Amino acid sequence: MTTHRCAACMRALVAGTDDTICPGCVARLCAVLAELPRQLPLLEELLYPSGGPAQRGSVGRAHSPLPVRLDILDLLGPGHVVPRQDVPGDQAEGVPIAPLLHGWARYVAQSYPRVHHDQHGTAHVTRGDAEPVSRRGTDVPSWCAWLLAYAPYVAMQDWAADMLEQLEQLLARIRAKTDGGPARTTRDAPCPVCTGFALASRDGQPVILCEACGTSLTEAEYAQHAAAVLPALTHLAVRLVLADRSEAGERRVPA
Known part of the structure; x- marks a missing residue:
């Protein structure tokens, strides 16, 4: 299909x-x-253009500025x-x-x-x-x-x-x-198409747009997508942070 x-x-x-x-x-x-x-x-x-008095030391013009x-x-x-x-x-x-x-x-x-219809009543497009x-x-x-x-x-x-x-x-x-x-708000979940973290929305606009690939999502579609991917991404981020702290602590232990 x-x-x-x-x-x-x-x-x-x-x-x-x-x-x-x-x-x-x-x-x-x-x-x-x-x-x-x-x-x-x-x-x-x-x-x-905003007008104003001439400033001393400015470079002269060969012609008047455009209005x-x-x-x-x-x-x-x-x-x-x-x-x-x-x-x-x-x-x-x-x-x-x-x-x-x-x-x-x-x-x-x-x-x-x-x-329109001709004289015989036949419709023509x-x-x-x-x-x-x-x-x-x-x-x-x-x-x-x-x-x-x-x-x-x-x-x-x-x-x-x-x-x-x-x-x-x-x-x-x-x-x-x-x-x-309109004010721009970035979204936490990655794009479902290109996987880039480039989803953003603007106030008053009904869609969330990926600024990397152009994919658009409604609020309902984004909520469903975010619910599916953010828990795993959050868990992964926490593990990476804890791993970095553990490695930093090991480096500070004197030999």
Whole structure:
């Protein structure tokens, strides 16, 4: 029997599901879309460099300083969905937030099946040429809400892992600027896939992520895994500590 695996974290999928990513990765996608609007005010505060009086002894400029930070403008400004080779400083950070979200919304809309009936009453299913319509507007929060509504459909597509990867990379770029991500908590148990001690969770996010291999666990899955492996690991750690103390004591005994 063939085991189908999550295209994002390679965990086994539930038998009979049409999804291409696991529930944990769907939760990761939803968490990213929920956090992006909360990061916008932090980015906007960083857009304009802080002013101040000229300092004595500073090196003079051949031109006036720019009124905005280009690295922040790269994230907040307009842009193309696909990065292009451009002049230095133009979209140096990649695709801005709104164009990337709008691009994915358009991709979802064009792949979503639409049913229409001809004059004989026969139903036809078509795809393509559709534009996403958001009743909320066309800003970042609106597109995030639009994509959240289509998350169950996205989870069934073969490009779902690509969407998750791009949006997580976008959020990582933003957090590197704002330092405003949710508080991070490391977990004691090792990853059940790569066995590395790299499991961590963030406040308000429903999954625990392995930062080494990308495996995601729900709280219930982690609790079951931790209950199975931590007692033995704790016993081993105690034995190693006692052995080290015993060896240290033997070394201190005079000959």
